[in-house]
Amino acid sequence: MRDSRLLRYLLQTGAILLIAYVTLYPVYLHHTWNYPPERQRQTTEQNLVGRGVGHTPKDIVIWMADKPALRPWAQYFSGLFEAVLRSTAGNNPFYMGKIYESGLRSYFPVVYLIKEPLALHVMTVVTLLFAFSRIRLRPLRREWLRAHFTEFALLFAIAVYWFVSIRSNLNIGVRHLLPVRISHRFCKCSARANPSAIGAFAPAINDERNEHEGLHKGDRQPPPKGLA
Numbered sequence: 001m002r003d004s005r006l007l008r009y010l011l012q013t014g015a016i017l018l019i020a021y022v023t024l025y026p027v028y029l030h031h032t033w034n035y036p037p038e039r040q041r042q043t044t045e046q047n048l049v050g051r052g053v054g055h056t057p058k059d060i061v062i063w064m065a066d067k068p069a070l071r072p073w074a075q076y077f078s079g080l081f082e083a084v085l086r087s088t089a090g091n092n093p094f095y096m097g098k099i100y101e102s103g104l105r106s107y108f109p110v111v112y113l114i115k116e117p118l119a120l121h122v123m124t125v126v127t128l129l130f131a132f133s134r135i136r137l138r139p140l141r142r143e144w145l146r147a148h149f150t151e152f153a154l155l156f157a158i159a160v161y162w163f164v165s166i167r168s169n170l171n172i173g174v175r176h177l178l179p180v181r182i183s184h185r186f187c188k189c190s191a192r193a194n195p196s197a198i199g200a201f202a203p204a205i206n207d208e209r210n211e212h213e214g215l216h217k218g219d220r221q222p223p224p225k226g227l228a
Contacts, residue, residue: 021073024072024073024076025072025073026072027072028071028072028073028075028076029071029072031072031075032071032072032075035071035075037065037066037067037068037071038066040065040066040071040074040075041062041065041066043078044061044062044065044074044078045062045065047078047081047082048061048062048078048081048082049062057077057081058081061074061077061078061081062074064077065078086170087168087169087170088169089169089170090102090103090168090169090170090171091103091169091170091171091172093107093171093172095107095171096110102169103168103169103170103171104171105166105167107166107171108162108165108166108171108174108176108177109166111173111174111177112174112177115174116174157179158180161177161179161180162180165177165180
């Protein structure tokens with residue numbers, strides 16, 4: 001049972017990756033349509049040879065660079081390797097009035113605090129305090145993770161992205177935290193659309209109250225009236 005579930009997850013993950021690469025193909029086909037194959041191969045060799053890319057991945061991408069059906073993917077992987085190399089090599093950031101030789105661990109946390117609105121930070125602190133207080137009262141269980149896997153996955157992605165960003169040598173602006181902001185917005189939209197998504201953090205539901213009743217008995221609220 002457990003092995004079959006793991007196999008199903010692996011197959012679904014493989015299907016997601018396959019769909020992603022099939023979707024990328026027409027985009028990079030457009031970019032390489034009028035790009036001479038010999039020029040693409042020459043540029044790919046210049047960008048990858050001698051820059052720390054493993055021999056096997058580098059040789060495969062260079063081989064693909066002048067093959068008509070594979071050129072779009074070669075262009076994509078060439079850019080991907082360049083981005084990884086750029087992130088590894090780092091830059092010389094201007095930070096707190098000084099120029100540094102490499103990235104700093106405090107760069108993204110400080111830039112995030114400075115660039116984002118103060119109201120967002122206040123709401124984040126209040127939300128975290130409320131969540132931690134609810135965790136102490138009702139510890140998280142496996143059932144909650146199973147029922148709200150989407151929310152957990154988004155929060156996990158935010159944590160991993162923050163970890164990788166802080167350890168990166170490439171410090172060139174708060175825009176690199178955009179994936180964190182997008183995941184944060186998705187979490188907020190999920191909680192608004194389905195209040196039960198916060199699961200263990202939510203107050204207990206009083207089944208005796210109806211939709212027009214207040215928090216206390218006798219605190220009756222009139223039903224909403226339609227617009228005239």
